[in-house]
Amino acid sequence: MDDPCNELICSRNESLFELENNIAINILSRLPVKSLMICKSVSKHWWRLISSPDFMLAQLTRSQENPGYVFYPYACSCHNEHFLTKIDGETIETLPGCNEHYFRNMICSFNGLICCINRGDFCHRTRRSLRQDIYICNPATREVLLLPQSQGSEGSPKIGVSFYPRTNEFKVFRFFSIAGKSHKRKECEVYSSINGSWKGIGCVAHRPRNSKHICINGTVYWFIKSKKDGLSIVCILAVDMLENFSVISIPEEVTRCAFLVSFEGCLSLVAGNVFDKNRFDMWVLQDSKKSTWIRKCSDDMPISNIRQVKHVAVQKNEILFASMRHYFFYNMCSKTWREFNWVHDFRKRFSIPLTYTESLLHCKATDSLVLKPRTSPV
Numbered sequence: 526m527d528d529p530c531n532e533l534i535c536s537r538n539e540s541l542f543e544l545e546n547n548i549a550i551n552i553l554s555r556l557p558v559k560s561l562m563i564c565k566s567v568s569k570h571w572w573r574l575i576s577s578p579d580f581m582l583a584q585l586t587r588s589q590e591n592p593g594y595v596f597y598p599y600a601c602s603c604h605n606e607h608f609l610t611k612i613d614g615e616t617i618e619t620l621p622g623c624n625e626h627y628f629r630n631m632i633c634s635f636n637g638l639i640c641c642i643n644r645g646d647f648c649h650r651t652r653r654s655l656r657q658d659i660y661i662c663n664p665a666t667r668e669v670l671l672l673p674q675s676q677g678s679e680g681s682p683k684i685g686v687s688f689y690p691r692t693n694e695f696k697v698f699r700f701f702s703i704a705g706k707s708h709k710r711k712e713c714e715v716y717s718s719i720n721g722s723w724k725g726i727g728c729v730a731h732r733p734r735n736s737k738h739i740c741i742n743g744t745v746y747w748f749i750k751s752k753k754d755g756l757s758i759v760c761i762l763a764v765d766m767l768e769n770f771s772v773i774s775i776p777e778e779v780t781r782c783a784f785l786v787s788f789e790g791c792l793s794l795v796a797g798n799v800f801d802k803n804r805f806d807m808w809v810l811q812d813s814k815k816s817t818w819i820r821k822c823s824d825d826m827p828i829s830n831i832r833q834v835k836h837v838a839v840q841k842n843e844i845l846f847a848s849m850r851h852y853f854f855y856n857m858c859s860k861t862w863r864e865f866n867w868v869h870d871f872r873k874r875f876s877i878p879l880t881y882t883e884s885l886l887h888c889k890a891t892d893s894l895v896l897k898p899r900t901s902p903v
Contacts, residue, residue: 549574554583558637558665558883575885585636585884592840595634595664595881596847631877632736635688635695637884638663642684642736657682659697661718661888670888672716675723678702683733687745687766693886694718698745698764700732715768718889731762731772737836739785741792746773746785758783761792763813774816776808784837786844788821795844797831798823805831807844807857827853827862836877847878 553564553575561584565572574580630642643658659672678701688695697716713726733747740746743766751757757780761773775783775794783796791809798804807821828834828848836847844855852865 546574550580550583554580554587558584558885561885562666581885585882585886588637588882588884592880592882594838594840594845594878595631595639596878631879632684633686633738633740634879634881635686635740636690636693637665637882637886638688638693638695638888639879639881640684640686640697659684659699659716661695663884663886663888665883666885668888672697673721673723675699675714675716676701676703683747684736685733685738685740685745685747685764687740687743687764689743689766693888696766696768699723700729702732721889726768729770731770733762734758737785739787739792741787741790746792748783748785761785771813773810773813776818778806779808782831782834784834786837786839788839793821793839794818795837795839801825802830802832803828805846822857822860824855824860827864838878838880840880845878852878 549571553561553571556564561575565575631639632642633640639662641660641662643660657675657678661670661672662668680702682699682701684700685698686695687698695718698713699716700711700713703710703712711729711732713729714723715726716723731749734750735747738745738747745764747762748758749760749762749772751759758775760775763771763773773792776796778799779794779796780799783794786793786795786807788807788809791811792813793810794806794808796806796808798806804823804825806823808818809821811817811819826846828846828851833848834846835849838845838847842857844857846853846855854863854865855861856863
């Protein structure tokens with residue numbers, strides 16, 4: 526058989542192999558991560574396929590079509606139990622690998638990974654934080670990454686995670702204070718998942734109000750509190766993946782009771798109505814340079830005061846309001862409310878609900894695992 530025939534046969538075999546892989550990816554990517562972890566043990570070929578960046582991207586894309594919420598009901602003093610569950614409509618599913626103590630303090634969730642903080646030791650005499658552990662976890666695969674220790678801080682450091690939409694590359698920004706001779710210096714350092722180390726940025730003009738933040742398209746946002754009363758919100762601090770800092774003004778109607786959310790890929794605010802404490806307003810940022818906001822919606826709430834709300838999250842056209850005892854969902858299209866039907870007795874505990882999507886992404890990013898969009902759809 527001559528060389529052209531061999532080349533034709535090899536080409537057809539390669540095309541057939543690629544087609545079979547695409548079909549397998551299309552089918553397997555619909556399975557939950559727990560099933561995929563079992564499938565990896567079927568054969569070496571399936572192990573390589575499921576471990577490939579192409580498959581991870583396909584699985585993440587499908588999983589993002591049906592996102593849920595993850596929340597941790599804090600254990601009361603008389604119990605030593607840990608729960609981490611996912612809310613998807615009206616069902617509760619316990620996620621594996623989340624019985625460690627640091628899951629009590631989840632601060633954000635991205636691409637199936639969850640950032641948790643162990644608040645660590647704190648010296649009240651010197652007001653110096655002696656240790657703060659930061660974990661990146663994938664509860665579906667039970668993988669956990671403990672970040673290297675960084676500088677000590679006077680007071681509690683503020684944290685934020687910036688990440689790209691479809692990769693496991695992320696940066697952790699840490700704001701802290703070092704006691705100077707005449708004043709406290711506000712400084713910032715950043716951890717890169719690619720380098721696996723911290724890098725000092727230096728002194729910064731602004732420090733976040735707390736570690737509550739939102740990341741949209743690689744830019745992370747925090748509230749900045751007023752220097753006068755330490756409570757009112759005055760503006761928003763923004764930092765992107767290239768470590769560029771900027772400040773965004775907020776609507777005049779927004780003061781204290783406000784929450785940062787993402788709506789249709791835009792930075793948004795859910796805040797109490799300035800004239801009626803029983804109503805909420807949702808604002809969407811139209812122009813970050815000019816700080817132009819529009820009011821997306823406004824409605825009465827099923828609770829007496831928005832100050833009872835401790836956390837807000839948005840997915841698609843639904844807003845989740847979490848108070849100490851109730852979770853309410855507001856549908857922006859139908860303008861209707863529904864209360865989450867608790868299966869377990871969690872009402873004596875409060876948890877911050879975070880948007881959550883299962884994935885196979887590793888906690889430690891490497892150049893080979895930074896996912897790139899496929900050239901052809903699955």
